[in-house]
Structures are given as C-alpha cells and as structure tokens.
Amino acid sequence: MAQAAEAVKTTYQGQMHLLQKEIMGKYFERLTRAAEQGDGKAVYMLISGNPVELVLAFDMIPVYPEINALQLAVKKVALPFIQKAEEMGYSMDNCAYVKADVGMFHSGRKTPFATIPLPSLILCNYVGCNVYLQWFEHLAEYSDGELYNLDIPFLHGESDEPSAADITYVVRQLEEVIEACERISGKKFDYAKLQQIVSRSAETGEMWAKIKALTKNTPSPFDAYFDSVTMMAPLYCLRGTEEGLRFFETALKEMEEKVELGMGPLPEERFRFVIEGPPPWPYLRQFRDLFSKWGAVAVASTYSTVGGLWEFGFKHDSNHPLESIAAHMLKWNLTNRSFLQRYEQIHRYVKEWHADALVIHSVKSCRLFSAGQGDMREHFTKDLGIPTLLVESDIEDPRYFSEAQMKNRIDAFFESLEHQKMLRESAQGDAR
Amino acid sequence: MGIENLIAGYREILEESPLEPAAKWKTTHPGSKVVGCYPVYTPVELIHAAGMLPIGIVGGGNRIEIAHADSRFQSFVCSIVKSTLELGLTDKLNFVDGMVFHSICDPARNLGSVFKRNFPQMMVEYIHFPQNMKSRSTADYLAAEYNRLKKSYETLGGKTVTDEDLGRSILLYNEQRKLLRELYRIRKETPQNLSTAESYVLMRIGTLIPAEEHIAILKEALVELRQRDERPKDRIKVVLEGSFCEQPPLELIEGLEAAGCYILDDDFLIGWRWLVEDIPTEGDPVRNLARAYIDQSVYSGVKHDSRQSKSKHLIDRVRETGASAVIFLAAKFCEPALFDYALYRRTLEKEAIPHLALEFEEKMWIFDKSRSEVETFVESMLFD
Numbered sequence: 001m002a003q004a005a006e007a008v009k010t011t012y013q014g015q016m017h018l019l020q021k022e023i024m025g026k027y028f029e030r031l032t033r034a035a036e037q038g039d040g041k042a043v044y045m046l047i048s049g050n051p052v053e054l055v056l057a058f059d060m061i062p063v064y065p066e067i068n069a070l071q072l073a074v075k076k077v078a079l080p081f082i083q084k085a086e087e088m089g090y091s092m093d094n095c096a097y098v099k100a101d102v103g104m105f106h107s108g109r110k111t112p113f114a115t116i117p118l119p120s121l122i123l124c125n126y127v128g129c130n131v132y133l134q135w136f137e138h139l140a141e142y143s144d145g146e147l148y149n150l151d152i153p154f155l156h157g158e159s160d161e162p163s164a165a166d167i168t169y170v171v172r173q174l175e176e177v178i179e180a181c182e183r184i185s186g187k188k189f190d191y192a193k194l195q196q197i198v199s200r201s202a203e204t205g206e207m208w209a210k211i212k213a214l215t216k217n218t219p220s221p222f223d224a225y226f227d228s229v230t231m232m233a234p235l236y237c238l239r240g241t242e243e244g245l246r247f248f249e250t251a252l253k254e255m256e257e258k259v260e261l262g263m264g265p266l267p268e269e270r271f272r273f274v275i276e277g278p279p280p281w282p283y284l285r286q287f288r289d290l291f292s293k294w295g296a297v298a299v300a301s302t303y304s305t306v307g308g309l310w311e312f313g314f315k316h317d318s319n320h321p322l323e324s325i326a327a328h329m330l331k332w333n334l335t336n337r338s339f340l341q342r343y344e345q346i347h348r349y350v351k352e353w354h355a356d357a358l359v360i361h362s363v364k365s366c367r368l369f370s371a372g373q374g375d376m377r378e379h380f381t382k383d384l385g386i387p388t389l390l391v392e393s394d395i396e397d398p399r400y401f402s403e404a405q406m407k408n409r410i411d412a413f414f415e416s417l418e419h420q421k422m423l424r425e426s427a428q429g430d431a432r
Numbered sequence: 433m434g435i436e437n438l439i440a441g442y443r444e445i446l447e448e449s450p451l452e453p454a455a456k457w458k459t460t461h462p463g464s465k466v467v468g469c470y471p472v473y474t475p476v477e478l479i480h481a482a483g484m485l486p487i488g489i490v491g492g493g494n495r496i497e498i499a500h501a502d503s504r505f506q507s508f509v510c511s512i513v514k515s516t517l518e519l520g521l522t523d524k525l526n527f528v529d530g531m532v533f534h535s536i537c538d539p540a541r542n543l544g545s546v547f548k549r550n551f552p553q554m555m556v557e558y559i560h561f562p563q564n565m566k567s568r569s570t571a572d573y574l575a576a577e578y579n580r581l582k583k584s585y586e587t588l589g590g591k592t593v594t595d596e597d598l599g600r601s602i603l604l605y606n607e608q609r610k611l612l613r614e615l616y617r618i619r620k621e622t623p624q625n626l627s628t629a630e631s632y633v634l635m636r637i638g639t640l641i642p643a644e645e646h647i648a649i650l651k652e653a654l655v656e657l658r659q660r661d662e663r664p665k666d667r668i669k670v671v672l673e674g675s676f677c678e679q680p681p682l683e684l685i686e687g688l689e690a691a692g693c694y695i696l697d698d699d700f701l702i703g704w705r706w707l708v709e710d711i712p713t714e715g716d717p718v719r720n721l722a723r724a725y726i727d728q729s730v731y732s733g734v735k736h737d738s739r740q741s742k743s744k745h746l747i748d749r750v751r752e753t754g755a756s757a758v759i760f761l762a763a764k765f766c767e768p769a770l771f772d773y774a775l776y777r778r779t780l781e782k783e784a785i786p787h788l789a790l791e792f793e794e795k796m797w798i799f800d801k802s803r804s805e806v807e808t809f810v811e812s813m814l815f816d
Binding site: 085088089090091093094095098102126128129130131133134137138140141147148149150151153154156157163165166168169172173176338339340343362364366367368370371372373374375378379392 | 502503504505506508509513535536537538539541542543544545546548549550558560562563564565566567568569570572573576577580734736738741742743764765767768770771772773774775777778
C-alpha cells in the first residue's frame, strides 16, 4: 500500500496571497486610524450574509468581530482574552469567538494586527446564528454604540425560497438601517452610490463563483478550504470596493493559469474531499498538513459559503439594490439555510466536484454549524454511501485541539480510502 | 381528593410516563391529531383551533437512557436536544403527528431538521420568531408567519380555522394562563403555602392534557391552596432564572427548597405562560397573537428585545417579588442561558444582589453537590 508522504508543508504563495496581505493590511490600518485618530465611524457587523454595501454607501467602516476573533486565533494570542472573558463570567461552553472578542474589547481593543475602533452602530445582521444576537447584545451593553437587530427570517421551509412576507420584512428593515446610518454618519443616503457599490459586488461575486468552479478540474488549482479562506477576507471586508474587485481579478487570472498548466497546491492530487465546518484557526497549518501528506485536497467547503452562495447562482442586482441585498441575506448564504438544505449542498459538491469523501470538522464553539453533525454523518455514510470522517476541535480555543488524536483519525480514514482505491484499481487491472 | 394526593398522582405520571395522558387522549379521540411543542414558545391557540391537541415535548427527564441520540448530537450539545430525539428514535413519539420547533437557539433549530429527516411521517414545523422588536414591520411579519403556520395546521388537522375558532382558543388559553398566574401569585405572596415543586407539577401536567381539563384541575387546586395557612420557615427568598428550556429534575427543585430557599418566581415551562396579560379578543385574532409576542410576552434568555436589557428585567423582578437573592440555574451546555449569566452577574454585582450560579442536567440523579452549594449560600445570607 502506498505510504503517506512525510511532513508535506503546504502553503499558498502566489500573487493572490501577496495582494491579500497588502489590501487586508490597509484595511486593518484603517481600523487603527478610526480607533486612534477618530478617522471614520465604525459599524460592527457579522460575516454571514453581511450587507457591507449599505455601510460603504455611507463611507462608514465595516468591522467584523468574527474576523478579529479569528485573527487573534491565527496569531495565537486568543487564549488570554478567552480566559479574561471566563473570569468575567462567561462559561467554558460558550462560543470562544465571542469570548476572545469580549476579552479583547475589555483589554483596550489592541491586537497585533489593528486597534479596533468603538462602534457607532452595532448592526446585528442576524443570519441563522443565535449566538450573534447575544454577542452583539453584549457588545451594546459594553459600549455606547447603538444596536440594530436586523432580523433575517431563517429559511426553514421545504422550498429554498423566502416568502414575500420575509422579503418585505427584510427590505423594510434595511430602510430603517439606512435611516440610522444617515443619522449616525450625518450623510444623506445616495441611491446612485449604493447602486454603484452593488454593481461592483455583483462583478466580484461573479468572479468568486468562477474561481470556485475551477476546483472541478483535476488537479484542483487550489485548496477550496485552506486557500479559500485567503479569498474570504477581501470578499467580506472589501466587497463593493475597487481594490476588492482588483483582488478577485488577480485571483481568477492566477487560478485559470494554474488550470492551464495542470498545477495544484500539492505535488500530486490523490484524494479529493469536501469539507464541512469552520477551520481550527489556532492550528490551521497543522490541520492542513494532516491532509496534505495524503495528497488530499479539499475541492469544496461549506465554510467558504457562510458569506454568500454566489457559486449557486446569486448575483447582486444594481437595479434593485435593497431587494438583492435582502435576497443575499435570506437565501444566498449557508447559515440562513436549514441543516437539510446544507446536506443537499454537500451532496451536490460531492457529485459535481467529483469528491471521494466528506470530512466533517465539528467545532464546539459554533453550534449553528456543528449541532447534529452526527446525523449528517449518518446520512452520508448510510443513505448515500459516501466515506465520511468526523473530527472535533474548535475554531478559536486552542485547548480543544489534540493533534495526536486528530492525526490518528485522519490517517486511519485515508489509509482505508487508499486501501479501497487499491482494490478498485487491481480489480480494473484484472478485468483488462 | 386532597391536594397533596392530587399532586402526588400527577407527579407519578410525570416521573414514570409523562407522554401517556396525551397518547391515551388520542386513542379515546379517534381521528384526532397531536402536535408536540418543543420549548420555549408556541402559539398553541393555532394548533387547538385546528382541532388538535398541542402538548409540550420537553425532553426525556431523568428516566430515559440516551442510547441512539448521542451518535447524532455531540457531547457539547445540551441534554434536552438529545433526549427529545431519543424519544423519537425509541418510538415514544409515534402517536405525535406534528412537531414544532423555533428560532430559540442553534441546536433547537438543527434538531428540527434532524427530526424532519428521521421521522418523515411527522409534520415538522418551524417558527421564526422575530428578533427585532423595534421595526415598524415586525407585527406584519409575525402575523404572516402565524398565518403560514395556521395553513399548515389546517392541512394537518383537516379543518379550516375560522376567526371564531381561533377566538375561542384564545379565550381558553387566556383562562389557563390566568390561572397559572394566580398559582404564581400565591407562591410569590405566601411561598409557605405552595412549594415550587408542587406548582411545577400542577403546571407541567397542563402541557400534556387538553387545556379544558387543566383549567378544571387548576381551579380545584386553587380552591384548596387558598385555604392553606402554613407558618413561614426561616428561608431566604430567591428568584430563579435560567431554566427556560431544559427542565431541572423535580428532586433538584425540591433540593433547592429544602436547602433553605423560597423560590418566589422562576422561568420553568415559560412557553405555557409566556404572555403576561390576556390576548385581546377583539379584531384579527392572528394579528392579536402576533402583537402579544411583541408587546405582552415575558422576557427570557431566548427572546431578544433590545428595547430593554434583560438584566433590568431581572432586577425589576427581584425588586417586585421582594426576593433578596437570585439563583441562576442553567442547563449544562445551554448557550443562551450561559451567555445571559455573564451580563446578569455584572448587573447583580453592581446592584449588590447576592446570587448563586448552578448548572444542571435533566438526566441528573445525584443532587448532593447542588444542595450543599445552596446550603452554604443560604447560610452565608442568613447569618450575614
């Protein structure tokens, strides 16, 4: 049987990566200027289905506590903040994103990547996750920011279409958000400006969808989990801006070239898998290496659709900007869809992206993602016959990552896939 | 029958076979339907008006062994999610024709989907309760959501619901809630005359039988309770907060009382008494139901109303009942309750109101630790 290659260290280092560093660096500098020099007003928002276009239309600065929390984890400085929050009364069992953010908020809002400004508006764009509501409720209590709970009805029905009442409710609320933004920013709402921003978002989304379709190629030009996260930050923080657009033009071009050249992120692509669940940010590299050494590449991931499902046909519409922002929030993002709709999404990935297996990364911090993933595994292995592995850790809290245990489970899984592959190949050989 | 016997009888049902009354009702009413309501809130009137019996499916208690549901929901998911699924996987919900889940928390929402996949014969509904109480459009939205639900129940019940039907159901449940408020008033004013465990049994049985029968039971019980005249014991008066969804075992509630507390108010089974005033019977009944959620429902860990902070509600409740302390009793892994605690603690400390935080699981069997923690807390207050 083929052996796993030893210690393959993979990391994506292309033009896209450098550009991402540059433009995200500028974004974080802007946060620091807002925090330290009062340059601009900050709006706190959440990633899932975020309506960043509205905020940009008032020249306000989108700030994402989730992105800050994950940056703290990636930079391995989250734990003291988590512990600070626990001293304040937060439980071991509460989402560690929230705890890291709250701990940081109460520590002068200084991080290794930026100083985080206080919010002028706390725009809780409730899309699926109930913890969002609590998180922003708490931030509102700790700051003087105004809270607006932008309530997005959960897409729970048999059909994946929101009702007319759902759409009206969201559009009316967006209009109320506009009123709040006018008051807070002191600027008059400029419809034409919003249309322009939405039109850039439409172009950005289209390129992102094209990029994601490229992983249907063999080999896949990039890893749709570990490399997709590089593209996600510009997609949320800079969507609707010129530089955001430029980033996606660069990324698309680079990935198309890789497809032409038959290049992938690994020397050899031996397995293609779909992965469900958010990444373990504190140990992202270690986690990636556990797959790379088996020649395993993620060809699709559900996590990369938390901000939007452009790849399944969504496009912002500058002729109906508010309605299209509402549609994005209601229908076209992973977290506002039901668990069963997520099963369908994964199944589609397995079929259309030609994957060999499903890997479920279950994280304690995010019950929206995780609660019930055992049922998901049951469905994929028993009903659909797709090899499925479930591993557990966390998105933020380094105390829940056990590398040795994770390695054992992943090795055993791919060993078995390797064995099955070998049997298949030898059966084909015999037949010939 | 004396009230002690009455309560003991219902307690036995609740501990041994809580779903039996509803299953029995169904066999004695051929062709009828039963709809299970997962905590916290349900507009039961919509189910009742469609000629069906709404019952509370509030987990499996501590007499159920989780053998199957553990493989579906992870170790960090609360007990009620698993025990409710276990009831289904072990055929104990076969008599239930529909279930309704809500937007109260992330695991509850996913549980709705897992139910749908595992029990295709069941009609699984989901209500998205609005989280924005300030919008000018909230009432329109919730009325539309309730109308959608009404249609769904009409299909399941095989009956068109008229405004008159719904009006009658609203009146009926108004009466049930009024009697439950009376029960809580007695506890608040004369806790020596009604223990929390007793009132819990009287309330919980009502989630498993038709409201008409429950109203009769409550009336009978209230007559006897008003005649009780016990001498107050040397106990501290507390408000209990945090058990709005998963329910603590009765033995634990009794343990808290025996350790030296009068629990003047709590948030047990809050979904069956979530409206603090009667729902108006004039005008569009669906709209009235919707407005009631927005303007007349109790605050809770899973209702997000930025018009007023939850901490303020809690402090007001302590002041209004005359309690001197708060016991925060949260289900293990209950994220909403555990988040609330961080804010409550901050405010309680600011207001210098003593409090004790405890965690429980519905499947708990051993209560010594909680009891001794409460005893220590009570002593620290009594001899301060």
